[in-house]
Amino acid sequence: MSTSRLSVNVNAIAMLRNRRDLPWPSVCGLAAIAMEAGAKGITVHPRPDERHIRKTDVLDLAELIEDRFPNKELCLEGYPTEDFMKLVEQARPDQVLFVPDDPDQTTSDHGWQFDKDLSSLTTAIAAAHEWNITVSLFCDPDPAAPARAAALGAERIEIYTGPYGACHDNADLAEKELAKVVETAEVARTAGLGVNAGHDLTVENIPALLAKAPFIREMSIGHGFTADALIHGFADSVKRFRASMGEL
Numbered sequence: 001m002s003t004s005r006l007s008v009n010v011n012a013i014a015m016l017r018n019r020r021d022l023p024w025p026s027v028c029g030l031a032a033i034a035m036e037a038g039a040k041g042i043t044v045h046p047r048p049d050e051r052h053i054r055k056t057d058v059l060d061l062a063e064l065i066e067d068r069f070p071n072k073e074l075c076l077e078g079y080p081t082e083d084f085m086k087l088v089e090q091a092r093p094d095q096v097l098f099v100p101d102d103p104d105q106t107t108s109d110h111g112w113q114f115d116k117d118l119s120s121l122t123t124a125i126a127a128a129h130e131w132n133i134t135v136s137l138f139c140d141p142d143p144a145a146p147a148r149a150a151a152l153g154a155e156r157i158e159i160y161t162g163p164y165g166a167c168h169d170n171a172d173l174a175e176k177e178l179a180k181v182v183e184t185a186e187v188a189r190t191a192g193l194g195v196n197a198g199h200d201l202t203v204e205n206i207p208a209l210l211a212k213a214p215f216i217r218e219m220s221i222g223h224g225f226t227a228d229a230l231i232h233g234f235a236d237s238v239k240r241f242r243a244s245m246g247e248l
């Protein structure tokens, strides 16, 4: 099993490919380069309109990992609609991250509001467990969230790091947002949950986060990773992100 925390999100590669009716850049080809270069696995978040990742990409990635990278992991993210759950059942990822996004949301921007009716989420968690898939819930950096996620039966949470990532030009604010992420991570760890983090992570903002929460198990990174890879190349960016995580 890989010791890296880095799961490369290839949504943005699919978005580039979809500009044309052509098969490049190749989602599976670049995913393979990332895994060969040392990433722990691949993350995808198919949106209902398939604006980037398509259902066929998810199935192709699942097959790629099963056939060529059996020690790597696929993480599938999405809102637990009937359609999404069918895809989870077909693709059988190692991990599913349930995210509370509306279909028309441009990107993920909040965690689950645990005071709402979550009966469909409970059903989805039970189905994923039936298929032996690790369940993670997308949570705001809010120390009240982990207990609610644990009560629903999740093994992990992913802390939404968007507000921290947005403070790239304001060190004081970044410190405050980081403190919320770290407090939530510590509470989650104490509750026995595995802790993941994701959204707008970069080689610049990862070291401060891991200095305070070195127990974070996984970071799924897409937008910042792709921006970095446009300059350095996919394989070198894996190394750059792993170095920022203290892994190299």
Ligand SMILES: CC(=O)[C@@H](O)[C@H](O)COP(=O)(O)O
Pocket: 011, 012, 045, 047, 077, 099, 106, 107, 108, 138, 198, 199, 222
């Ligand atoms: C859950 C999460 O933070 C990521 O999946 C992020 O939402 C990426 O999705 P897009 O690539 O559609 O912005």
Ligand SMILES: NCC(=O)COP(=O)(O)O
Pocket: 009, 043, 045, 077, 158, 197, 198, 199, 200, 201, 220, 221, 222, 223, 224, 225
């Ligand atoms: N779960 C977060 C993710 O997969 C990637 O988010 P981003 O790096 O594209 O913001």
